[in-house]
Amino acid sequence: MRGLPPVLITTIVLVAGFAACAMQFPNIASTRVVGNLLTDNAFLGIVAVGMTFVIISGGIDLSVGSVIGFTTVFVALAIERWGVPPLIAFVAILALSAAFGAAMGAVIHVFDLPPFIVTLAGMFLARGASFLLSTESVPITAPVYSTVSDFALRMPGGGRLTAIAIIMLVIVIGGALLLHLTRFGANVYALGGSRATASLMGVAVGKMTVKIYMLSSLLAGIAGIVFSFYTSAGYSLSAVGVELDTIAAVVIGGTLLTGGQGSVIGTFLGVLIQGMIQTYINFDGTLSSWWTKIATGVLLFAFIALQQALVALARRPAAKREGAAT
Amino acid sequence: MQNSLDPAAPLLEVRGISKSFGAVHALQEVDFTLRAGEIHALLGENGAGKSTLIKVVTGVFPRDAGIVRIGGEEIAPRSAKAALAAGIATVYQEVNLLPNLSVAQNLFLDRQPMRFGIVREGEMRRRAKALLADFGLDIDVAAPLGSYSVAIQHVTAIARAVDLSARVLILDEPTASLDRHEVEILFRIMRQLAKRGIGIVFVSHFLDQVYEISHRITVLRNGRLVGERETASLPRLELIRLMLGRELAETTSARASAGEHKAREVCVSFENFGKAGYVAPFNLELRHGEVVGLAGLLGSGRTETARLVFGAERADRGQARVEGAPVRLQSPRDGVRHGFGYCPEERKTEGIVAELTVRENIVLALQAKRGLHRPLSRREQDEIARRYVKMLDIRPADPERPVGLLSGGNQQKVLLARWLATSPRLLVLDEPTRGIDVGAHAEIIRLIRELCDDGLSLLVISSELDEIVTYSDRVVVLRDRAHIEELAGEAIDVGNILAAIAADSVAVALEAHT
Numbered sequence: 001m002r003g004l005p006p007v008l009i010t011t012i013v014l015v016a017g018f019a020a021c022a023m024q025f026p027n028i029a030s031t032r033v034v035g036n037l038l039t040d041n042a043f044l045g046i047v048a049v050g051m052t053f054v055i056i057s058g059g060i061d062l063s064v065g066s067v068i069g070f071t072t073v074f075v076a077l078a079i080e081r082w083g084v085p086p087l088i089a090f091v092a093i094l095a096l097s098a099a100f101g102a103a104m105g106a107v108i109h110v111f112d113l114p115p116f117i118v119t120l121a122g123m124f125l126a127r128g129a130s131f132l133l134s135t136e137s138v139p140i141t142a143p144v145y146s147t148v149s150d151f152a153l154r155m156p157g158g159g160r161l162t163a164i165a166i167i168m169l170v171i172v173i174g175g176a177l178l179l180h181l182t183r184f185g186a187n188v189y190a191l192g193g194s195r196a197t198a199s200l201m202g203v204a205v206g207k208m209t210v211k212i213y214m215l216s217s218l219l220a221g222i223a224g225i226v227f228s229f230y231t232s233a234g235y236s237l238s239a240v241g242v243e244l245d246t247i248a249a250v251v252i253g254g255t256l257l258t259g260g261q262g263s264v265i266g267t268f269l270g271v272l273i274q275g276m277i278q279t280y281i282n283f284d285g286t287l288s289s290w291w292t293k294i295a296t297g298v299l300l301f302a303f304i305a306l307q308q309a310l311v312a313l314a315r316r317p318a319a320k321r322e323g324a325a326t
Numbered sequence: 327m328q329n330s331l332d333p334a335a336p337l338l339e340v341r342g343i344s345k346s347f348g349a350v351h352a353l354q355e356v357d358f359t360l361r362a363g364e365i366h367a368l369l370g371e372n373g374a375g376k377s378t379l380i381k382v383v384t385g386v387f388p389r390d391a392g393i394v395r396i397g398g399e400e401i402a403p404r405s406a407k408a409a410l411a412a413g414i415a416t417v418y419q420e421v422n423l424l425p426n427l428s429v430a431q432n433l434f435l436d437r438q439p440m441r442f443g444i445v446r447e448g449e450m451r452r453r454a455k456a457l458l459a460d461f462g463l464d465i466d467v468a469a470p471l472g473s474y475s476v477a478i479q480h481v482t483a484i485a486r487a488v489d490l491s492a493r494v495l496i497l498d499e500p501t502a503s504l505d506r507h508e509v510e511i512l513f514r515i516m517r518q519l520a521k522r523g524i525g526i527v528f529v530s531h532f533l534d535q536v537y538e539i540s541h542r543i544t545v546l547r548n549g550r551l552v553g554e555r556e557t558a559s560l561p562r563l564e565l566i567r568l569m570l571g572r573e574l575a576e577t578t579s580a581r582a583s584a585g586e587h588k589a590r591e592v593c594v595s596f597e598n599f600g601k602a603g604y605v606a607p608f609n610l611e612l613r614h615g616e617v618v619g620l621a622g623l624l625g626s627g628r629t630e631t632a633r634l635v636f637g638a639e640r641a642d643r644g645q646a647r648v649e650g651a652p653v654r655l656q657s658p659r660d661g662v663r664h665g666f667g668y669c670p671e672e673r674k675t676e677g678i679v680a681e682l683t684v685r686e687n688i689v690l691a692l693q694a695k696r697g698l699h700r701p702l703s704r705r706e707q708d709e710i711a712r713r714y715v716k717m718l719d720i721r722p723a724d725p726e727r728p729v730g731l732l733s734g735g736n737q738q739k740v741l742l743a744r745w746l747a748t749s750p751r752l753l754v755l756d757e758p759t760r761g762i763d764v765g766a767h768a769e770i771i772r773l774i775r776e777l778c779d780d781g782l783s784l785l786v787i788s789s790e791l792d793e794i795v796t797y798s799d800r801v802v803v804l805r806d807r808a809h810i811e812e813l814a815g816e817a818i819d820v821g822n823i824l825a826a827i828a829a830d831s832v833a834v835a836l837e838a839h840t
Contacts, residue, residue, distance in 0.1 A: 181444045186431050193424035200406055200422055202436040260426035 005310065006254025006303075007266040013252075013299070014273050021276065025283045031159025033279060035152075038165035041275040043068065043223040043230065044245060045168040045268060048253075049175035050219035051246045052267045056179070057191040057212050058259030059115035063104065063122035064220040065242035067097050069235070070130040071224020076138035076234025086144045094221045100126070101217025105210035119213075123243065130236040137235040140228060148229050164226045171219065176264040188212060192259030248296050249274055252303050273299065336395075337362040337525040338383075338414070338494045343392030345382050352378040353549045356392075360494060360525040365516055367540035367557070368529045371569055371624050371789045375549040376529050380496055384409040384416050396494065415487030419499040421479040423486070425472025430454035432471050433486050457485050461515050477508030481515060488519065495519065496527040501535055502625075513539050531625040533562065547571050563828045569623070570791055570824070590614045592650070593783045594666075594752050596635065599644030605630045606808035607644055612752060612783040617774060619794035620787045621823045622804035628787045629671060630807065632754045635785060636668040637661035648751070662695055667745030669738070671756040671787070677741045680730030684720065685711035687729045687740050692747045714743035718773065738770060746777075753777070754785045759793060771797055791820045803827060 022029040038045075047064050054061045071093050078089035100122065108118045152160035179185040187208050190198040199205045228234055247257075253270030255262025277295045281287045340358040344351070353375045360366050370376050381387045383394055385403030394401055396413055403409035406416065423432045430447075431438070433454045439446045454467040461481050471479055480500055487495060497516075501509045516526055516539060528540055536543065537557060544554045545568040553568050590613040600607030605627045612618055620628045633639040635646075637655035646655050648664050655661060661668065670677050678687055689707045696702070702710075711725035718739040720732075729740055738758060745753055758770050774797050778784050788794050794801055801818050803811040803826040811826040 181447070183436070183438055183440065183445055186427070186435060186438065186445065189427055189431075190424050190435055193426040197422050197424055198435075201424070201432075202407065260424075 006261075006306070007263055007269070009306065010252060010254050010266050010269045010273070010303075014269050014276065017273065017276055021280045021283070025280075028279065028283060031155040031157035033159075035155060035159035035161055035165065037272070037275040037279055038168065039160075039162045039230070040278070041271050042162075042164040042168040043227040043239070044242065044249065044274070045271045046171050046226060047216075047220050047223040047242065048246045048249045048267045048271050049171055049264055050216035051243075051250050052175070052253070052255055052262055052264050053179065053188055053212050054115070054216045055192075055247070055250050055255050055257060056259055056262045057188045057208070058195065059108070059209075059212065060119060060247070061101075061104075061122075061213060061216045061220075062116065062119040062243050063100075063126055064216065064223070064246060065239045065244075066123045066126035066130070067100065067217055067220035068224040068227055068239035068242060069237065070126045070133075071097060071221050072228045072231070072234040072238050073130045073133045073138065073236050074234070075225060075228050076140050077133055079140055079142050080138055086142055090225055093225070094218060097221030097224070098214050098218040101220075102210050102214040104217070105213030106206075108213065109206045109209040115213075127236070127240075133236065134234070135236060137233050139233045141232075145229060145232055149232065164229050167222070167226060171222070172264060172268045175219075179264050184208075184211070189260060192256075192261070245274065245296075248300050252296075252299055254303070257304070336360065337364075337397060338527075339393075339395040340379070340383060341393050341395075343379065343382055343394070344390045345378055345387060346390055351549050353382065356546065356549070356551045357554075358383075358544055358551070359554070360527060362493075362523045362525050363520050364542065365520050365526045365528055365540045367536040367543045368527055368546070369531075369533075369536065369543060369565070369569060370546035374546040374569075376546055377498070378549070379546065380416060380498060380527075380529070384414055384496070410487075410490060410492070413491065413493035414496065415490065415492035415494070416496040416498060417480060417483045417487060417500060419502050421476065421483050423471055423479060423483050425479075426470060428468050429458075429465065429471050429474070429482055430467040432482055433457060433467075433489065457489055458482070461485055461518075462511070475508065476503045477505075477511060480504070480512060484515065484519075488524065492524065494525045494527070496529070498529045499531070500528075501530060501532060509535065531623060533565065533623075537562070545569055563824065566623070566824055566828050570789065590616065593648075594635075594664075595647045595650075597645045597647070599634060599641050599646060601634060601639060601642045604639060604807070605634060608802075608809040610635075610802065610809070612785060614751075614783060615778045615781045616799045617778050617784045617786060617797050619798035619801040620785065620804060621791060621794050621801050621827070623827060624789070626804040626827075627807035627809075628804055629756055631804065631809070632668065632756050632785065632787055635661075635752075636666050636754055638668065662691065662748065665749070665751040667691070667748060667750040667753040669741045669745065669753070669755045669758060678729045678737050681728055683726050683728055684715065684732070684740055685725040688714055688725075688743045688747055691744045695748050710747050714747060718743055719769070735770070739773075742770075742773065750782065752783045752785065754787075756787045757789065758786065759788065759790060791823055794823070795820055 018028070027033065047068065051061055051064065074093050075089050078084040078092070079086050084092070104118050104122050107113060108115050148163045151163045153166070155161055179188065187198070187203050190201070190203050191205065191208055195205055224239070227239060231238065249270035250262070250267045251257055251270070252273055253262070253266030253268070255266060274292070274296055278289070278292050281289055281291050336359045338358070338360040340356065343353055343356045345353040356375065356379060358368070358379065368376050368379070378387065382389045385405050385408050388404070401412045403412055403414070409416075424435070427435065430451045434450050439449045439453065451467050458465065458467065458481070461484070463478065463481055465474065465478065471482060484495065500512060504512065516528070520526055528536070530536055540557050542554065543557050543560060543565065545552045545565070547569065552571065592611050593614045594612045596608065596610045598607045598609065608631070610618070620631060622628050630639070634641050636658060637660045638658050640656055646653050653660070653664055655664075658668070679690070685707055688711050689702055692710070693702055708725065714720070715723050715725055720736050720739045720743070729737055732740065755774070758774070771793060774784060774786065786794070786797065795818055798818060799814070801813045801823060802809050803813065803823055805827055813822055813826070
């Protein structure tokens with residue numbers, strides 16, 4: 001499978017890290033802790049799936065954190081103030097965020113602008129719009145919220161697999177299938193290899209760009225809904241900087257920041273690594289939670305260096321396969 | 327794909343194609359005929375119009391005049407994609423595939439076998455394997471394309487093109503980065519495809535390969551058709567003459583006696599200088615006030631020699647000496663420090679900065695040499711610019727005009743001025759007269775002679791043998807990235823240069839067959 005070696009390294013880091021944590025705090029190795037880890041990082045896992053598609057295609061999406069923030073405020077206001085049934089509020093916000101992503105993709109393609117700038121504009125736009133709706137935290141008291149929050153599958157050992165963790169796992173699996181098994185997925189890799197070449201080979205580059213950013217924003221919308229379940233509130237300052245955590249998870253998961261290589265599974269592992277560090281810090285109790293950022297920074301740096309090394313290795317002619325010509 | 331065509335009937339007919347870029351006639355009334363099942367070499371020196379012809383035929387450039395017919399039907403593709411749909415596929419030297427995707431995905435991108443919206447990976451691999459087996463390739467099609475050699479990438483590109491039902495296959499310098507064994511694989515595939523009735527256009531500057539594989543040869547020079555011959559009945563010397571456009575009769579030219587230069591001091595010398603896989607080690611001496619010409623066909627190692635001499639490419643063996651003292655040449659900075667200047671062939675991309683003014687372009691190298699902490703005052707800049715505009719007769723004589731607005735000849739003079747302002751001891755000129763009109767031509771040549779009368783050493787690369795013969799005190803002849811002969815004094819004439827190029831290629835051809 002593509003991008004396997006970096007994913008393998010991510011797996012080793014995760015397993016080794018988890019083993020080290022478990023040695024110091026044996027309680028970490030329980031389904032209870034793992035269940036919480038999945039729940040706490042559900043929104044991050046969902047949005048990271050979308051970011052994986054974007055980055056493999058050679059782009060970047062800085063707007064996802066703001067879209068999550070906007071979604072929580074929108075959903076909270078719709079349910080609590082405007083009296084909209086939750087389900088309809090969800091459908092509306094998902095349609096809105098998908099349209100938002102599609103618009104960004106269209107701008108990127110039609111005006112041939114760098115995704116960095118376009119999605120940066122999108123980031124300010126979405127964050128600004130959420131302040132416009134409300135500057136205060138709006139608690140959500142709808143019954144569906146308590147129902148969903150209470151729902152959980154019991155795991156052996158007393159752990160709880162919550163609804164939002166299940167949503168995340170389903171999206172991760174669905175994303176992996178979409179990326180690896182469909183023509184859409186193949187085209188995402190093609191775009192990341194070279195837009196010009198992909199276009200010459202018949203890929204509809206414009207349509208693909210729109211769809212990819214649409215997918216990313218749509219998943220950010222879902223992550224926003226999940227986040228509102230997680231906090232039972234909508235707040236315009238929620239998920240600030242999440243786009244950067246997401247990019248970190250994707251890169252630690254072995255996706256090439258320049259595009260063309262990567263996997264959803266790797267991204268999922270990257271999210272788990274970040275969650276694991278957070279969990280360790282919580283267990284330790286004496287460390288400042290900022291150590292999560294420092295550890296993530298170190299890991300990120302190590303992975304980028306590793307990728308450069310792997311790319312350099314692949315370019316070396318001696319490493320080329322011998323073609324067996326008959 | 328069926329092929330009921332008469333094998334002798336033209337498959338691709340190009341008639342009276344013209345194409346201009348501004349005032350430059352890149353193609354004038356060019357005809358080209360490709361038969362089904364034929365391998366047809368398209369030859370010519372740099373700037374002869376080969377690439378332009380290919381790009382016009384495949385719709386990358388719109389044409390000014392002329393028609394293109396395929397199988398008798400007139401076509402006017404507007405993009406490479408449309409040309410492909412009409413049955414013309416091009417495989418460039420830089421393979422236009424995606425190295426990060428698997429070989430199978432590359433072969434079937436956007437047309438993968440599907441079931442229920444899911445790519446049938448197994449089926450796709452099976453088909454890819456079968457397709458490549460036709461080309462005698464048995465490789466793991468699930469591995470990324472980039473993990474294979476350039477030869478296999480080329481074959482994959484060809485396989486994709488043929489599978490997309492191409493009838494005409496254009497191979498642009500396909501062998502440039504292949505080794506001998508890989509070239510053989512490619513040639514075997516080309517012969518197979520020709521047998522199936524596909525017409526192949528083979529663009530290459532490796533004459534041995536042209537003789538080995540092609541049935542017919544079309545030669546372009548300066549945007550014009552100069553000949554279409556059967557390969558078997560075209561002697562090598564005659565072919566080179568067609569390409570370079572010189573007759574043996576018009577050889578002798580008046581020239582300064584080389585004797586007086588022998589007495590002069592050696593300015594710069596290179597001993598056993600070279601780089602593996604780039605240019606074979608060579609010895610080269612340049613005396614004060616001497617012009618040394620580098621002659622050879624395109625790809626023979628002329629520009630490569632110039633880049634090594636200037637430090638733009640790092641030599642991995644040998645010793646350079648300036649005024650007898652050993653020096654290190656690791657970068658262009660080193661070159662500039664030792665008083666070398668280099669006017670590259672790609673004036674537009676490597677030389678001038680089009681948006682900057684004449685003055686700014688002229689002081690560029692001098693400022694770089696002085697360093698940023700010693701800026702030239704505006705008064706000094708104006709003074710320098712005015713001096714060179716006058717000395718080289720740059721027109722219009724306005725130092726504040728952006729260089730991009732000047733004609734090619736005047737741009738070339740600005741480049742010359744840039745290096746002259748640094749008072750160099752050695753100046754390397756790569757095709758100084760390329761793409762400039764005839765009047766400016768003569769002037770550049772006059773300048774070259776004047777400059778060396780002032781004691782400057784010059785190393786000049788040119789495809790125009792007449793020119794080289796006129797101004798050179800010595801001529802080094804290159805072939806296959808090696809210096810093979812040095813002509814001096816009376817021995818310098820076009821005939822001797824041609825003979826040196828051709829004789830050696832025969833020797834190489836013999837070597838390759840034994």
